[in-house]
Amino acid sequence: NIANNLTNLGRRLEAEALYRRSREALQAAGEPLLVAQVNYGLACLRFLNGEYAAAIAELEEVRPALASVGAGPLLALADLDLAEALLAIRLYPEALTLARSAARWFAAHGVPSDRARCDLLRGIALARLGRAGHAVAALDAAERVFRTQHMQTGRATVWLARARLAQLRTRHQEAVRHALRARAVFARAGFPGRALAAGAVAAEP
DSSP states (O other): OHHHHHHHHHOHHHHHHHHHHHHHHHHHHHOOOHHHHHHHHHHHHHHHHHHHHHHHHHHHHHHHHHTTTTTTHHHHHHHHHHHHHHHHHTTHHHHHHHHHHHHHHHHTOHHHHHHHHHHHHHHHHHHHHHHHHHHHHHHHHHHHHHTTTTOHHHHHHHHHHHHHHHHHOOHHHHHHHHHHHHHHHHHHHHHHHHHHHHHHHHHOO
16 A cells, blocks of 8 residues: 555655565565565556556566456456556557456446446547447447546546547547547646647647
């Protein structure tokens, strides 16, 4: 928990050092589930640092460990995070497969917010694969949940995905409308990087 808090505060080097110390102690104590959880935390740190290749390698390594100790929720989250990392390096079919796998678990166990994250990733991947109709359906599903859960930044992320899909379909005015909506929410919520990204999409010819 302390390492998670350090990560959320942006103190990633401290979080990594704490994770590594914890892993050594847990390995010595014979706690495979907790070791797998720590390894998952380290993989997430890699992703947050933009080290996508390392994150993918570590997530692929931790997945069988999580499965072997019956950590279903963490395995589904690992699939979701791995899908996001694959999406970042444009491995769209692989990202789509993992997002679908995670979505099935979240749907079966009643975790709507993470299921919506899966739908969002599915929508982005499908858009990049040229399957616009399926992409729209996935984004619609994600937005319905985010709206019900009152998750405005989630909705804004969907709008940004819709803007990029509209660009791919050469629907410039639609892209600008979605991007500006997303930028406004991100700016109010204190996410300047995301607001900047949405503004860049709106400004593209």
